[in-house]
Amino acid sequence: MRWRGRVYNYIRSEIDRGAKLHFSLIDPEKVSSTEELQKILEMVTDAGTDAILIGGSLQVFVEDVTNIAKLVDSLNKPSILFPGSVSGLSPYADAILFISLLNSDDPYFIVGAQVYAAPLVRRFKLEVLPTGYVIVGDWPSSVSVMGRARPIPMKKPEIGAAYALAAKYMGMKFVYLEAGSGAPHPIPPSFIKVVKSCIDDTALIVGGGVRDSDTARELVKAGADIIVTGTVIEENVSRALDVIRGVKRF
Numbered sequence: 728m729r730w731r732g733r734v735y736n737y738i739r740s741e742i743d744r745g746a747k748l749h750f751s752l753i754d755p756e757k758v759s760s761t762e763e764l765q766k767i768l769e770m771v772t773d774a775g776t777d778a779i780l781i782g783g784s785l786q787v788f789v790e791d792v793t794n795i796a797k798l799v800d801s802l803n804k805p806s807i808l809f810p811g812s813v814s815g816l817s818p819y820a821d822a823i824l825f826i827s828l829l830n831s832d833d834p835y836f837i838v839g840a841q842v843y844a845a846p847l848v849r850r851f852k853l854e855v856l857p858t859g860y861v862i863v864g865d866w867p868s869s870v871s872v873m874g875r876a877r878p879i880p881m882k883k884p885e886i887g888a889a890y891a892l893a894a895k896y897m898g899m900k901f902v903y904l905e906a907g908s909g910a911p912h913p914i915p916p917s918f919i920k921v922v923k924s925c926i927d928d929t930a931l932i933v934g935g936g937v938r939d940s941d942t943a944r945e946l947v948k949a950g951a952d953i954i955v956t957g958t959v960i961e962e963n964v965s966r967a968l969d970v971i972r973g974v975k976r977f
Contacts (some may be wrong), residue, residue, distance in 0.1 A: 730805040730821040734778070734854050735900065737805065738953075741777065742930055747947040749974040751776045751967070752809065752934070752957030754783035754908075755791035765798055767964055772802045774968040775975040780955060781820065782809030783908075792817040807856065811873065813844050818851035824901070826860040829890050833875040858901040859894025863887060863914050864935070868907020881914065884921035891922045895929045902926055906935025909958045913937050916949035923950025938966060940973025947977045 730737070741748055751771045758764050768779065779799045781792055792808070796819040799806040808823040810816055816823070825848065828836040848855060862868070862876040871878050879886045891902045904922065906914050913936035923931050933946050934955030943954050954974050960967040 729800065729803070731852070731854050734805045734807065734822040735856055738777075738930065742952050747951070747974050747977045748777040748953040749775065749943075749971045750778045750780050750807070750932070750953055750955045751960055751971075752780040752782070752955050753795055754957060754961070755781065755787045755795060756783050757961050758791065758795070761794065761798070764795065767960065768798055768802055770964060770968060771960065771971060772804055774971040776804070776971050777953075778805040778807050780807050780809040780824070780957075781817075782815050783811055787811065787815045789814060789817050793819045796820040808853070810844070811870070813840060813847065816844060816847050816851065816853075818853070820853060822854035822856055823848060824858045824860075824903070825855045826858045826903070827894075827899070828860045828862070828874045828876060829894060830861055830879060831874050831876045836874045836876075856901060857899040858903050858932070859891065859897070859899045860903045860905060861887060861890045861894075862905050862907065863918065864906045864910060864912075866907070866911065868905075868910060868935070870905060870907050881912075881918055884915075884918040887918060888922045888925040891926045891929070891931075895926045899929070901930045901932055903932040903934070908935065910936035913942055913946065916945045919946060919949040919951055937970060940969045943970045943973045944977055947974060 796806045806820045862878045930952045932953040933951040
């Protein structure tokens with residue numbers, strides 16, 4: 728928990744100096760063993776990842792989240808909760824992406840879950856990173872199904888920009904464009920460019936479908952401040968390391 732209270736300032740200072748960031752997403756459901764996870768965390772850390780996101784779309788257990796957060800703490804990287812539900816909270820993480828799923832059809836995922844989580848976040852003294860979460864894509868990803876979201880078509884970036892502006896005007900510090908875990912295609916650079924042009928200095932996170940360094944570089948060139956990879960870490964850690972290095976070389 729050594730990063731608690733310093734995570735946002737760290738991210739903001741890196742972006743302000745012109746750096747592009749990479750976050751590695753670890754899904755507790757996909758962890759095969761502590762030993763294997765430790766090895767993967769060390770590899771992505773050595774490659775230059777800037778933070779570890781912990782979470783998944785389905786049910787997770789606080790014990791699993793806590794174990795990952797403790798491993799991350801030993802690597803001197805911020806651990807940031809990326810919860811799919813209230814069960815994904817742990818007092819051992821540094822911060823939490825306090826997410827509102829803006830294009831959900833269910834008010835529970837826009838503000839209801841957050842109301843249930845808020846007292847726990849306060850009790851755990853987690854650093855809060857307010858985030859507008861927007862699902863983009865033309866396929867039924869796990870997060871869109873579980874979050875009852877109406878994904879924005881990739882050919883409609885102006886709608887994505889409207890959602891991002893709403894997040895900015897509501898005071899959120901991050902906008903997260905999500906194509907979904909295992910997405911067949913990443914969000915197009917043209918989509919990202921339109922969104923970023925509307926939200927100025929609000930930090931833009933982009934995830935889903937990023938499987939190689941060329942794609943990652945195109946996304947950061949278009950305006951993404953932070954690239955998130957998760958599935959590729961699970962499937963082929965060598966390719967994930969290539970993505971991280973590609974982002975950090977930009």
